[in-house]
Amino acid sequence: MPNMPVRIDWPSKLQHLLQTALFCIAIAGVQIAFTPQRPYGPPVVYSLLIGVTIWAVIDLGRHLIPSSRETGWPPGLSGAALVAAGIVLGYFVGNKIGDAICKTFGLFPGGVMVHSEADLRSGVLITLLAGVAGSYWFYSRNKSGYLLERMREAERHATEARLKLLESQLEPHMMFNTLANLRALIAVDPGQAQVMLDHMIAYLRATLDASRSTTHPLQVEFNRLRDYLELMAIRMGPRLSYTLALPEDLAEAPVPTLLLQPLVENSIQHGLEPKVAGGRIAVSARRDGDRIVLEVDDTGVGSESGGAGGPGFGLEQVRQRLASLYGERGRLDFDASREGAHARIVLPLA
Structure with a gap:
């Protein structure tokens, strides 16, 4: 059942942000490994900015939409739309800010930025795959955490029920003995x-x-x-x-x-x-x-x-x-x- 937005757990969000940043750095490392002749700075900058923007739109934006109690994410089409919006905004906003940073700090050789059609295609593909993969990973973690908590709750209830059963097996024995003794003592x-x-x-x-x-x-x-x-x-x-x-x-x-x-x-x-x-x-x-x-x-x-x-x-x-x-x-x-x-x-x- 969908629930209304709840209070944001900011320490958890910081953890998600750091995980996203590490994921983006790993993606940039793969790009650098395939094109070692190109400068190292721009792939890291673009990857971080695109990834962090996607994370911010999806992981923070999902609290503005009624979400599922089991996953913490918007169900159905609203969840898919949120992921799609995050990927699109992440690509355009991240690239725009990345262009400004690379130009300001001269991260391209000669200070001239060149984006070939191949770069654009690979950028779109990488953004799409990384955005979907990252969203699914966080979605799965939230759902696994919810299920794990429910399982722990069930274990606690089972333990309490078992202890009550064990205790109830002792009580009648003591009670019957005491009542029998009391009955005999009343007469004498x-x-x-x-x-x-x-x-x-x-x-x-x-x-x-x-x-x-x-x-x-x-x-x-x-x-x-x-x-x-x-x-x-x-x-x-x-x-x-x-x-x-x-x-x-x-x-x-x-x-x-x-x-x-x-x-x-x-x-x-x-x-x-x-x-x-x-x-x-x-x-x-x-x-x-x-x-x-x-x-x-x-x-x-x-x-x-x-x-x-x-x-x-x-x-x-x-x-x-x-x-x-x-x-x-x-x-x-x-x-x-x-x-x-x-x-x-x-x-x-x-």
Whole structure:
């Protein structure tokens, strides 16, 4: 669909002008190579003036005409007419100014300008071919840039959709477990059930807020993790203890939503719950140069399972999210031994 003219990007126009000038110099070099006996100055002057005039008429003039969003150029006959006008004006205006410059500075031998019929024919042909080729090149670049931007936009949407899908696969598992525990607790300890319900409401509120974006401040992630651990502590009683360590300078650092819970849930389900005496979970964050290091340690049985939906699922979910958002700059390391398990996330500090 054609759009009305938009604001001109002058740095981009300067880049186009320099590219046009280099193209014109290359054309002049080819002319000089075929006629080495003739003076070098005039071909460069005429080529630059004709080329720059064509560029100015077409690349600047296209913003005065409604243009296509996909290419930035006038569609159909209006675009062809603009190119034709640019070539015609470029030839006559460029030659006129070139004549004046060559005469003023005596660039022809003896100060006499001679334009044979062969020169005129070759000049028209070169101008026509160069004008069409240059216009098509800029047209193709604009269209390729638009398509590339659309592709990047589609990739961003696909990544966001994938991350939301991965997150949604975790939520029902945690919710069903919590509701089952809450139902059992209501009958035996209403007071604790009320506390558990309060934490659950806080957790759900934070989850709803997080669902509106793919990232949020690290402080929010720790707050939601605290609500989750409080829910688990009510269920497990003295068998579960935990610590959360977040430096103040990292509180506002953006991180993916629901990043740490799969790791903590893995520690509880496959590390602490199978252990009769239970254990401790320690979650911490620290800065390492231009990176954030997030660590989850537990003193459980050291299982290498993944939690949240089956063996390996929680860990794999975190790895996929890091790869989708950060590529090779984000990673998850996991180690398990008889003393417990250690998960370590490294991601860039925005």
